[in-house]
Amino acid sequence: MKNKGHIEEIKVVKIGGNIVDNPTALDAFLKDFHKLKGKKILVHGGGVMASKMTIDLGLETTMIKGRRVTDFETLKLVTMVYAGWINKNIVALLQKNGCNAIGLSGVDANVIPAVKRSPQPIDYGFVGDTTPNKVNTNFIINLLNDDIVPVFCAITHNEKGSLLNTNADTIAYTLAVALSAVAKTKLYYCFEKEGVLRNIDDPNSLIQSMTKSECDTFQKDDIIAGGMIPKLYNSFNAIEEGVSEVIVLHAQNLLSERGTKLIKENENS
Amino acid sequence: MKNKGHIEEIKVVKIGGNIVDNPTALDAFLKDFHKLKGKKILVHGGGVMASKMTIDLGLETTMIKGRRVTDFETLKLVTMVYAGWINKNIVALLQKNGCNAIGLSGVDANVIPAVKRSPQPIDYGFVGDTTPNKVNTNFIINLLNDDIVPVFCAITHNEKGSLLNTNADTIAYTLAVALSAVAKTKLYYCFEKEGVLRNIDDPNSLIQSMTKSECDTFQKDDIIAGGMIPKLYNSFNAIEEGVSEVIVLHAQNLLSERGTKLIKENENS
Numbered sequence: 001m002k003n004k005g006h007i008e009e010i011k012v013v014k015i016g017g018n019i020v021d022n023p024t025a026l027d028a029f030l031k032d033f034h035k036l037k038g039k040k041i042l043v044h045g046g047g048v049m050a051s052k053m054t055i056d057l058g059l060e061t062t063m064i065k066g067r068r069v070t071d072f073e074t075l076k077l078v079t080m081v082y083a084g085w086i087n088k089n090i091v092a093l094l095q096k097n098g099c100n101a102i103g104l105s106g107v108d109a110n111v112i113p114a115v116k117r118s119p120q121p122i123d124y125g126f127v128g129d130t131t132p133n134k135v136n137t138n139f140i141i142n143l144l145n146d147d148i149v150p151v152f153c154a155i156t157h158n159e160k161g162s163l164l165n166t167n168a169d170t171i172a173y174t175l176a177v178a179l180s181a182v183a184k185t186k187l188y189y190c191f192e193k194e195g196v197l198r199n200i201d202d203p204n205s206l207i208q209s210m211t212k213s214e215c216d217t218f219q220k221d222d223i224i225a226g227g228m229i230p231k232l233y234n235s236f237n238a239i240e241e242g243v244s245e246v247i248v249l250h251a252q253n254l255l256s257e258r259g260t261k262l263i264k265e266n267e268n269s
Numbered sequence: 270m271k272n273k274g275h276i277e278e279i280k281v282v283k284i285g286g287n288i289v290d291n292p293t294a295l296d297a298f299l300k301d302f303h304k305l306k307g308k309k310i311l312v313h314g315g316g317v318m319a320s321k322m323t324i325d326l327g328l329e330t331t332m333i334k335g336r337r338v339t340d341f342e343t344l345k346l347v348t349m350v351y352a353g354w355i356n357k358n359i360v361a362l363l364q365k366n367g368c369n370a371i372g373l374s375g376v377d378a379n380v381i382p383a384v385k386r387s388p389q390p391i392d393y394g395f396v397g398d399t400t401p402n403k404v405n406t407n408f409i410i411n412l413l414n415d416d417i418v419p420v421f422c423a424i425t426h427n428e429k430g431s432l433l434n435t436n437a438d439t440i441a442y443t444l445a446v447a448l449s450a451v452a453k454t455k456l457y458y459c460f461e462k463e464g465v466l467r468n469i470d471d472p473n474s475l476i477q478s479m480t481k482s483e484c485d486t487f488q489k490d491d492i493i494a495g496g497m498i499p500k501l502y503n504s505f506n507a508i509e510e511g512v513s514e515v516i517v518l519h520a521q522n523l524l525s526e527r528g529t530k531l532i533k534e535n536e537n538s
Contacts, residue, residue: 056326076354080349080353081349083352083354084348084351084353084354085349085353088426088432089348089432091374091376096428096429096430101378102377104371105360107360107364108370108372109371139415148378159364160365161362161364161365
C-alpha cells in the first residue's frame, strides 16, 4: 500500500492507565485531545482496570520489574480490557466530541507486528517486542490524510496467529520513531504528575528540560527513580532515532505543553 | 470522505458464536474465508463465549425472544469479548494466513452509528438499532480498495458517547444493504447446519432455494421455527432493499456455496 499524501507534523500522545480509569479525568483529557491541532495519534494504557479485573476473575498478577507477566489467561484479559472496553469507549467519547477516531491494535492491518520476547533470562509470557521499522506507516498516513484519528491500544501480534501484550509507552515510542521517517514527530507522555520533579511531593519542582546526560546525573543522585527511569530512557532513544521532541507532562497540561521537555544533548550546550 | 474507486461486487460473510467458540472450526473457516475471491467483509458473533464469561463473572443473563438484555455490566462484558478477544484473535488468525484484515466495531471511524432501542414495550438495555443509510460506506470502500478486509464485531454506538450491543446478523444485514447502493452485494449467513432443512435432524433435507412466500408457508407449517425465523425475514428484507443474494449455509460450505439461497419472488416464477 502506498500512502497518498504528505504530512508536515504528527503528534503522538500517550495516556496512562490512571487517567483511563478515571471517567472525569478521561473525559476532560479527550476534550483537550480533540482540540489539539494538526495530525495526531492517541495511545492508551489500561493496566489499572486490567489489574482490578484480574482480581475480580480470581487470576494472579505477577509483575517483574514493573512489567506484567502475561500467561494465556492474562493475555485474554488484557486483550478484552485494552482492545475491547477501553479502546472502544475512548473512540466513542472522541466521536461524541466530533473527533473521527478509529480504534486499532497492532494486529489490525498488521500495523505493528511484534516478536514474542525470548523466555531467557525472564519468561514474561505473551509479551511482544516491537521495532519501529516494521510499522506499517503508510496505513497510518492514509488514515491521517482522511482526517481519521488512530487510537491505539497496546496489543500486538507475532504474525503467526498469536496476540501479544506490549507496554503502551513502547507502542507510543515505536509509532513516534516509525512516523519520524515520514514527518516531524512529537511524542507526549501524559500522566498524573506535572512532569519530572526534583522533589516528587512538590509540583513546583518541575524540571523544564533535560538532556540524557542530565538524566544520568539525576538518576545517580536518586532524584529520578522507579517507573520513570525506563520512560525517560525510552524517550531519549526516541529522540536519538528521529523524534523531534518528547514531553513528559500532566494530562491536564496537554494543550499548554507545560511539562518536562526531553532534548538533544547539543540543544542545551 | 470520498471513496477512491469503483468495486464490482462485495461479499458480506457472517459467522455465528458456535464457530467462533470452536478453535478448529474457526481456523478451518478462516482459511476458506481467505480463499474466497473478490472484495469481502467478515461479521462475527460471539454470544457463546460471552454467555460462558457471564457465568464466570457471576453476572445474570436475561434473554427475551432470543435477544440478550444488555445492562451496563453486560455491555462491558460483550464489548470486551466481541470487540476485544474475539475480534483481535480473528484478525490475528487472518493475518497469519496472509489476509490483511482489520478489526472494526461500528464505533470506529463512525462506520455504523446506531440508535438506542426504545425501552417500550421491552427494555433491552444498551441495545443499538442500525439503519443501512447511516453506514459510512466510503470508509469501507476505501479499505476494500486498499485490499484490506474489514472484520466487524457487533458493537455499535449512539454517537453520544455510549457503546451499544447489536445483533451480529443485523450488522451483516445493515452492511450488506448499505453496500448494495455502491456494488453488487452477496450476503452469507454461516452457521452449524447445512442451511434451512425440511427436517432439522436430516442434513439431506436441505431446501436449496426459497422465496418469501414459500418461507411464510414453511413457517405456517412449523417447518421453520425459533432463531431461524428472524434470520430468514431479515434476509428477505435485505433482498428487497438491494442485496443480490442471501445464502444460509454451513460454515464448511462457504466456498462451494451449498446451502439455502433466498431469492426474489419473481426469480422462482
